[in-house]
Amino acid sequence: MCKKSSDTKKYTWSQVKEHSTAEDAWVVYQNKVYDVSDWYEHPGGAVIFTHAGDDMTDIFAAFHAAGSHMAMRRFYIGELDTTSVTHKDEQQIAFEGGYRRLRSKLIQMGMFKSSKLFYVYKCSFNMSMWACACLMMYLSSNPLLHVASALIMGLFWQQCGWLAHDFLHHQVFKQRKYGDLGGIFWGNLMQGYSMQWWKNKHNGHHAVPNLHNSSVHATDGDPDIDTMPLLAWSLKQAKQWREHRADGKDSALTKFFIKWQAVTYFPILLLARISWLNESAKTAFGIAGSSKNAQIELERKGIMYPKLERSGIIVHHLWVLAYCTGFGRFGLAYSTALFFLSTCSCGLFLALVFGLGHNGMATYDAETRPDFWKLQVTTTRNIIGGHGFPQFFVDWLCGGLQYQVDHHLFPMMPRHNLAKCHELVESFCKEWGVKYHEADLVDGTIEVLKHLGSVSDDFMQEFIEEFPAM
Ligand code: HEM
Numbered sequence: 001m002c003k004k005s006s007d008t009k010k011y012t013w014s015q016v017k018e019h020s021t022a023e024d025a026w027v028v029y030q031n032k033v034y035d036v037s038d039w040y041e042h043p044g045g046a047v048i049f050t051h052a053g054d055d056m057t058d059i060f061a062a063f064h065a066a067g068s069h070m071a072m073r074r075f076y077i078g079e080l081d082t083t084s085v086t087h088k089d090e091q092q093i094a095f096e097g098g099y100r101r102l103r104s105k106l107i108q109m110g111m112f113k114s115s116k117l118f119y120v121y122k123c124s125f126n127m128s129m130w131a132c133a134c135l136m137m138y139l140s141s142n143p144l145l146h147v148a149s150a151l152i153m154g155l156f157w158q159q160c161g162w163l164a165h166d167f168l169h170h171q172v173f174k175q176r177k178y179g180d181l182g183g184i185f186w187g188n189l190m191q192g193y194s195m196q197w198w199k200n201k202h203n204g205h206h207a208v209p210n211l212h213n214s215s216v217h218a219t220d221g222d223p224d225i226d227t228m229p230l231l232a233w234s235l236k237q238a239k240q241w242r243e244h245r246a247d248g249k250d251s252a253l254t255k256f257f258i259k260w261q262a263v264t265y266f267p268i269l270l271l272a273r274i275s276w277l278n279e280s281a282k283t284a285f286g287i288a289g290s291s292k293n294a295q296i297e298l299e300r301k302g303i304m305y306p307k308l309e310r311s312g313i314i315v316h317h318l319w320v321l322a323y324c325t326g327f328g329r330f331g332l333a334y335s336t337a338l339f340f341l342s343t344c345s346c347g348l349f350l351a352l353v354f355g356l357g358h359n360g361m362a363t364y365d366a367e368t369r370p371d372f373w374k375l376q377v378t379t380t381r382n383i384i385g386g387h388g389f390p391q392f393f394v395d396w397l398c399g400g401l402q403y404q405v406d407h408h409l410f411p412m413m414p415r416h417n418l419a420k421c422h423e424l425v426e427s428f429c430k431e432w433g434v435k436y437h438e439a440d441l442v443d444g445t446i447e448v449l450k451h452l453g454s455v456s457d458d459f460m461q462e463f464i465e466e467f468p469a470m
Pocket of ligand 1: 034036063
């Protein structure tokens with residue numbers, strides 16, 4: 001237990017806020033203050049610093065196993081002076097109490113327990129897709145069947161993504177190690193991604209969805225919207241990029257990409273998997289982390305399962321090589337075309353779903369970040385059936401992420417319980433006036449493209465006003 005006596009140190013909220021960098025990081029959990037400065041050895045990694053100088057009570061509950069709070073003891077430095085917390089009125093305190101009670105209710109309802117039968121079915125279905133794609137490539141000499149096989153492989157990789165996601169959020173097993181091993185199977189071996197790379201990036205995204213980096217050189221925001229100079233999600237993000245250049249102006253390439261981003265969005269998504277394969281290999285083989293923090297983490301503690309991760313990735317590339325060459329029968333050009341077809345279709349299927357989850361929704365700066373619940377709900381969109389796509393198809397395609405809002409609030413909840421959870425979350429949002437957004441695949445995509453278009457219009461307008469002579 002933390003020591004509490006009359007000589008326990010008390011800290012004001014503004015004192016806590018002063019310690020907001022990785023090197024000097026204080027965090028608050030249930031009104032207790034902890035100093036986690038420089039703790040890159042944290043089992044969850046550098047994501048902890050996204051909450052430096054802030055309250056981590058809810059994000060801690062979202063990520064940790066029961067009992068993990070015991071590990072906090074050695075970082076305890078004192079109590080928060082609650083009278084100094086002036087940025088929360090009674091309404092806000094009642095709201096926070098309400099969503100914490102909802103979480104306890106969901107635990108009591110057994111919503112965090114997984115159905116192993118459901119996951120046996122999902123894993124078997126997925127492996128059947130893989131076997132089907134491989135057999136089509138092996139047995140047939142018909143190019144149309146090869147194309148169909150490559151598209152099935154693209155879908156298979158997409159579905160592997162959702163399974164690895166469930167295992168690595170510890171939705172399937174409470175035992176962290178089993179979840180990690182499931183993640184290495186579906187992630188490294190079947191998909192070619194590094195589990196550690198994925199965790200760093202994805203947990204960072206969960207901690208601060210749609211939050212911009214605090215400066216153009218920082219990597220403390222959501223890595224999933226760190227897409228400049230290719231895509232800008234707000235005018236501020238587009239303009240901030242100028243700080244990279246000595247002349248403080250946009251390069252011709254940046255201008256081109258932002259101007260046309262609503263058009264280039266899909267072509268960029270097509271290539272996403274290639275970039276992820278590259279970043280994964282660099283992390284797994286210890287060459288480079290995908291961000292400044294990930295790099296420091298890599299240098300300080302390496303990766304958790306180096307041998308398994310590396311052999312998983314090598315075996316993945318070997319079986320993909322065998323598959324794309326028709327098990328040794330096809331020439332270089334034909335094999336390369338099949339590789340790109342399966343890889344690009346996977347990139348599109350994957351990125352379409354998680355692009356719909358957040359792109360075009362609210363974005364925040366560090367200073368305007370709202371509480372945990374509002375941040376997660378207002379930056380996120382659920383996907384529903386519509387425009388001819390039935391709900392059961394959307395459920396299958398999106399692999400649980402059709403309930404992206406609910407998943408973001410409770411990342412460790414198994415996907416088969418999200419529909420039930422959604423009912424409670426939606427009525428809680430209604431009760432407290434928090435905007436809860438959902439759209440179908442077509443409307444959601446139009447929203448994303450319109451948002452990109454409006455950022456590029458604003459950018460071009462600003463550009464004309466700021467640099468009229470150019
Ligand atoms: C004093 C503060 C903290 C302590 C003592 C702590 C401790 C731990 C421990 C013991 C684990 C491993 C067991 C488990 O998975 O539950 C863990 C994992 C994790 N922590 Fe923390 N943590 C702290 C703060 C945070 C914060 C603020 C975040 C997010 C912003 C975070 C994110 C994570 C994540 C994502 C994992 C899971 C990593 C995985 O699945 O491999 N932690 N933490």
